Amino acid sequence: MYKLQLDRELTKVLAGSSKEIRDWVVNAIANIVVADNIIEKHEFVALQEAIGLLDNKDEIHDLMNKVKERKLDEVEKISMDPGFALNVFFILAAIAVIDGNLKKSEADLLKKCGVCLDLENDLIRAVTSWTLKQMSINNKFSKDLNSSNKDRERIINSTIIN
Secondary structure (H helix, E strand, O other): OOOHHHHHHHHHHHHHOHHHHHHHHHHHHHHHHHHOOOOOHHHHHHHHHHHHHOOOOHHHHHHHHHHHHHOOOOOOOOOOOOOHHHHHHHHHHHHHOOOOOOOOOHHHHHHHHHHHOOOOHHHHHHHHHHHHOOOOHHHHHHHHHHHHHHHHHHHHHHHHHH
16 A cells, blocks of 8 residues: 555664674564565565565575464564664554554564563553554545545546547
């Protein structure tokens, strides 16, 4: 539903981070993508961009098999700088709503990721709330854009017919 430019932000946020952190982020993204048991087109794009963080083909094949079988590693607690953790959490939140919805399974997993990143509950709620507001704005924008395009088409068609 929405285009997510993970490659720039994700690469920028994770530049210079350890393999442990990159692997954790890739696993968290994969878990969020499959949380509702449906991998939508935009979620798959997010997963592909995250896979770019892996080091070799074996790791990529291993992750893809886990995704296909829905048997991903559990998201576990990880230690990272609080500001860095918050940036990662915003990325995960954006992925959770990339399809225009935040399903209960995705919301639960997102909260778990926040806890694993050692973020305070108030901060987790604030980011989730902000993400839902952004999703609402994006939904309204999409509807307004569709309406505007229909108006444009109507004007063009009425001009051609007359």
